[in-house]
Amino acid sequence: MKSKTVKGNWSLRTKKFGSSSVLFICIISFLSGFFGSSLFSNKPQNWQDVEFGLRPRLRFVESRNEATAYNLLSAGESGDDSITLIPFQILSWKPRALYFPKFASSEQCESIIDIAKVDLQPSILALREGETKENTEGVRTSSGMFISASEDTTGILDVIEEKIARATMIPRVHGEAFNILCYEVGQRYISHYDAFNPAEYGPQKSQRVASFLLYLSDVEEGGETMFPFENGLNMDGTYGYEDCIGLKVKPRQGDGLLFYSLFHNGTIDPTSLHGSCPVIKGVKWVATKWIRDQEQDE
Template sequence: MATPKSKSPRSGLSPVLALALVIVAFFAGRFITLPGELPVPSNGPTVVGDDLPAAPVERRSALETAAEGAVNAAAQAEVASPEALLLAEAATYETAEAALEATGFLADRPPQGHGETGHSFYTVQPMQQLSLHPRAYLMPRFLTQGQCDHVIAMATKRLAPSGLAFKAGDTAENTRDIRTSSGTFMSRHEDPDGVLAFIEDKIAMVTMVPVGHGEPFNVLRYELNQHYDSHYDSFSEEEYGPQTSQRIATVLLYLADVEDGGETVFLLEGKDGLARLATIDYKACDTGIKVKPRQGDALLFWSTAVNGTVDKHSLHGGCPVVAGTKWAMTKWIRNTCFGRMC
C-alpha cells in the first residue's frame, strides 16, 4: 500500500501575485528581440545597440502595464487569458525591435567585447518551431510593412513568368503547370535605399550563415489560382548530377496578407512523413502542415539534414491563391560562398 504524502506547507505567495509573475515572464520571453546596428532604411525599424540605457526607462513599460492589468483582473476574479493579454499588448508595436526599445528589457545587460567579425549589439528574433522533420521555423514580424511595400514596388516594374531548374527529362511543355507565378531577381546592390541590404544582413544573423552564401532575392507574385507544385529547393545528384554548391536552407518572406489560400505546405512533415513519398500528389494541399502568409512574417526551413544530405522531408509547395494576391520573397542559402559578398 502506498504511503500517503504529507501536505506541503502553505506557500506565502498569493495566487494574484503568482499570476502576475507568470504574465511578466511570458511577456519577457516574447519581447527578447533584434536590436542592432543594421543598415537602417528610412522606413525601417528603430534598433538599439551600444546606446542601451544604464538603467530601465522611467516611463511605464509594456511589461509593467500588462502585469498591473493581470493583477487587477485577478483581484476582480475576471482573469483574461495570457494569450489575449499578449495579443492586445503586442498590437501596439509594429516590430519586435520597437517592443524591446520600449521596455528597456536589456538595459542592465550591455553587450560585451567581441571579435573582429562580431557585433556590438544583441541579435534575437522571436521564433516558433513548426517542425523538426523538416527543420522549419516561423519568425513573426521579421519585416515592417514599409519594408514589404518597398520590395513590392521595386519588383512590380520588372516581373516576368517564373522559371524552373530543369532536371533530366524536363521540358518547357511538360513543366508548364508546375509553377504559374510571376517573379524577378533582385540584389542589395540594386537598392540605393538599403532595404534589401538590411533584410539580407538580418537573415544572415538569424541563420548564422554569412551573407555571401545567399543567392539574390527572388520576388514572386501569385494571382488568382496560381500556385507552385511541391518540390525541393536543393538539387539531388541523382536528378541533377554532381553539385559543386548546394542549397541548404530557404528563408521565405511574406510581403502581403492573402485573403484566402496561398499557404506554404509541407506534405511530408513528420518523423514518419517519408512513408507517404511513394504515393504523394505533388499538387495536394491537404497533408502535412500549412503556413498561412502574413505580411512581414518569415519562414525558415532547412533543405539538408545536419549531415549535409538532402532532407526529403523538406518537400514543399505553394497552394493556389483562392482570393487576393500573394507576394513573397525567397532567399536561398548555399553551403559555399559566391558572388560579390565573398
C-alpha cells in the same frame, strides 16, 4: 525537602528564562540592524538584495543598460557588442522550420513590391533530365524577378539580407539574389525540393542549405506554404505532389519563414519537400532568399 525542591525548580526556571530572553533580544537586535541598514544605506543594492526578498531601488533599475543586464562578453573583430533580438517560433523539427513574426515592416514590404512590379517575368524551373518546358507546364505558375541587395537603391533589401544572416547565422555571401514572386488567383508551385539532388540534376558546385521566405502581402484565402511530409507523414508513396496537405504556413505581410533543406551531414532532408498552395482570393507576394553552403559570386 519540599522547600528545597521548590527552590531548585525555581532556580532552573530562572536560568531557562534568562537564556531565552537573551537569545530573543539578540535576534531582534540582529534583524533590526540588518533591515535598518538595507533601508537607510545609500549604497546601491545588487542581486543579493532581491534574493533576500528586499525591494530593489528604482534608480538601480533605471541605471541598468543592456551590457549590465546581460553581462556581455567582449566580442571578436567580426562580432557585435550588443544583443540582437529576433523573435521566432519553431514550427517543426522535421523539417527544421522556424517562423519569424513581424520580420519586416509593412512599409518595407510595400517598397519591395513596388521594385518588383516593373520587371516581372514568368517563373522558370530548373529542369531534370528528360524534362522540358512543355511537360512541366503548370508546375510553377507564378511571376517573378531576381534582384540582389546591391542593386536595390532604397537599401531595404540590404537591411533584410543582414537580418536574415543574423537569424540563420549563415554569412550574407552565401545567399543567392532575392527572388521576388507574385502569385495571382489560381497560381501555385507544386511540391518540390529547393536542394538539387545530384542524381537528378547532375553534380553541384554548391548546394542550397536553407530557404528564407519573407511574405510581402497578406493573402485572403489560399497561398499557404505547405510541407506535406512534415514529421514523416504521407511518405508511403501515394502523395501526388499536388495536394495541399500537411503543415501549412499562412502568408502574413512582414512575417518570415525559414526552413533547412539539408541535414548536418549535407544530405537532403526528405521532409523538406514543400510547395505553394493555389491562391484562392487575393494576391501573394513573397521574397525568397536561397542560402547555399558556399560563398556565391555577386
